[in-house]
Structure formats: C-alpha cells, structure tokens
C-alpha cells in the first residue's frame with residue numbers, strides 16, 4: 001500500500017524550522033519522495049491520500065529508555081520481579097502496543113528481568129505483536145549487591161564485567177546496560193526508611209572502560225545508569241555512549257559529559273511523575289523536593305552546555321506508562337531546549353544514539369516510513385504530540401486502525 005501525505009507541515013528531524021505545504025510520498029515501507037506541495041505530478045492510482053492541511057508530520061518518536069517488562073501499576077519492586085514470565089510477557093506486549101499507539105516507533109529497552117525484552121523484540125520483529133522497533137539490553141550488569149542486582153548480572157572487576165558483556169551478546173542483547181551508580185529515585189531506595197538517595201558510584205572507571213571496549217568490539221553500544229557526579233564522571237570517562245538520569249550530577253560532571261561527547265538521557269518524566277505521587281510522608285516529600293531541584297539544575301546545565309540530549313521515559317517505573325514520551329519532549333523544552341531541539345532529541349538525536357540514522361529518525365527519501373501525524377503545530381504547543389492522529393511504522397498505519405482498542 002502506498003500513501004501520500006498531501007500539503008502537510010513537515011518537521012523532518014533535520015531542519016531548524018518546519019517546512020510548510022509539503023507532499024510526502026510513501027511507497028511500501030519507505031519514504032519515496034518529499035516535495036513542495038503539488039509539484040510531484042498526478043497521484044498514481046491506488047495511492048491512499050491523507051489530507052495534511054492544518055496538520056504536522058514528524059518522524060516516528062524514539063524512546064531511548066524503557067522497561068516494558070516492568071508493570072508501572074505495581075509500585076512494589078519485589079512484587080514486580082516476582083511476576084511469572086507469562087504475566088510479564090502479557091503486560092509487556094500491552095505496553096509495547098500502547099507505546100506504538102502514542103507514536104513511539106522505535107525504543108531501547110534499558111534492562112529487563114530474565115532477558116524477557118529480548119523475547120519481546122523478537123515477537124515484534126516477526127509481527128506477532130505490534131510495538132516499537134526494539135533494541136533490547138536484557139539483563140543489566142552491575143556490581144555485587146548494587147542497584148538492580150535482583151534482576152541483573154552481578155560482576156566485580158574488569159574480567160567479570162567483560163564476561164557479563166559477552167554473555168549478554170551471546171544471549172541476544174542489542175545493547176549493554178550497566179549500573180554505574182546506586183539509585184536516586186524516590187520510588188526505589190528513596191522510599192525505604194533511612195535509604196540513601198545520593199546515587200553514589202558503584203562501578204569504577206576501569207570497569208566501565210572494560211565494558212565499553214569489549215561491547216564496542218562486539219558492535220554493541222553501552223548505556224550507563226549514573227545518578228551522582230562521581231558515577232557520571234566514571235561513565236563519561238569510561239566511554240559510555242549514553243548516560244541515563246544524572247539526577248544529582250553537579251557542574252563538573254555535566255562538563256565531563258560534554259567533554260567526552262556522551263549523550264544524556266535525563267528521563268525527566270520519572271521526576272515529574274513522582275512529584276504528584278499520592279501519599280508521600282513529609283520526609284519523602286522533602287527528599288523528592290531535593291531530587292527535583294538537583295535534577296532540574298543538572299538537565300538545564302547540560303542543555304546550556306550543548307550536551308547532546310535524547311529522550312527516554314523510564315517506562316515501567318511506578319506510574320510511568322508507555323505513552324508519556326510526548327511529556328519528556330515538553331519537559332526538555334521546559335528545561336531550556338528549543339521546541340525543535342526537544343523534538344530532535346526524540347527523533348534524529350535518538351536515532352543517532354541507537355545507531356539507526358540510516359533507517360529512522362528523519363523524514364527523507366529512502367528512510368523507513370516511521371511517521372507521526374498530529375493536528376496543529378507542535379512548535380506552538382508541544383502537547384499536541386500527546387494525541388497523534390496517525391502513526392505509521394514501516395509504511396503500515398497502526399493508529400487509528402490497528403491499536404485503536406487501547
């Protein structure tokens with residue numbers, strides 16, 4: 001089936017301003033031409049024409065940090081981990097469908113219990129279940145007793161970390177997730193009485209470096225969970241491709257990120273969701289307030305310093321559902337990114353981080369037809385991205401038709 005988006009406002013993921021009145025022709029799974037409206041000659045027979053007047057077409061959105069195998073409705077972490085494989089698989093497919101319906105056409109899974117995201121990726125790839133094109137990390141790798149050790153691989157010292165990387169590649173991982181620091185989220189350690197929220201470094205720089213060197217040899221990129229300054233510096237100096245969260249990173253740590261050209265995936269949605277979490281005690285509220293202030297300072301500084309930003313929601317954290325990527329884009333803008341830079345963080349920047357620039361992230365002839373159509377102009381109101389009128393993945397329309405039952 002071929003499609004023509006006629007007379008649409010175009011945000012192509014490259015230009016700094018939208019292009020008015022464009023015709024985008026999709027043939028099969030790919031974008032065939034992008035031309036000024038009315039210059040492409042007569043519309044061939046059998047082409048489905050989609051009227052784009054008053055609407056904006058964007059590249060499909062990319063969520064660089066998801067855990068579809070965690071149930072965001074289950075607040076207790078151990079209960080989440082104790083769920084059966086069948087239960088996890090069933091809810092993960094629901095999350096993946098929900099993400100696709102929200103315009104997320106590609107995603108990077110940042111860790112899953114029992115490698116179930118690798119199964120999910122394969123199920124999506126063979127068309128068993130709709131969902132974003134998924135890069136799966138499978139088991140996260142961290143130190144013995146470190147953050148997330150209950151569902152990841154425990155490793156200590158460079159040799160064990162390298163072995164863990166090779167094991168994950170053997171078992172089908174597309175990317176390597178490392179845990180470079182303890183948590184700093186209210187919903188994990190922060191809720192336990194007396195628990196720290198400082199995001200202290202867990203892996204040392206040499207361990208990060210060993211992981212990155214061997215992952216890159218095996219053509220896998222590395223994403224590092226890092227919250228506090230020392231951990232962010234270890235991750236950046238160790239060569240991690242992206243640093244996730246950096247909630248508590250100070251100025252020197254953000255400068256180190258910029259210096260080493262690491263991409264930052266700040267997952268602002270998590271802090272935003274936690275802000276309105278019901279039933280917080282005064283102590284928890286105070287702790288959350290501290291995280292909010294530090295996280296804002298960290299992200300604003302990164303944007304001001306020109307650190308490359310990419311969007312990630314941390315879907316699967318309590319309350320963080322798979323359809324909130326639009327919110328991350330709004331929050332990036334709120335932290336100082338221009339509206340267009342915020343959209344690029346979810347499209348071309350994210351595609352570059354995932355090593356997918358040849359196929360997705362921009363609207364150009366030859367790219368896969370992963371597209372989102374919204375009413376109005378996102379440059380005037382980014383919240384229009386919350387309700388896409390149409391989502392196309394590889395030339396197939398998934399919203400409203402195929403996932404409208406969500």
Ligand SMILES: [Zn+2]
Nearest residue numbers: 065067110314
């Ligand atoms: Zn995460």
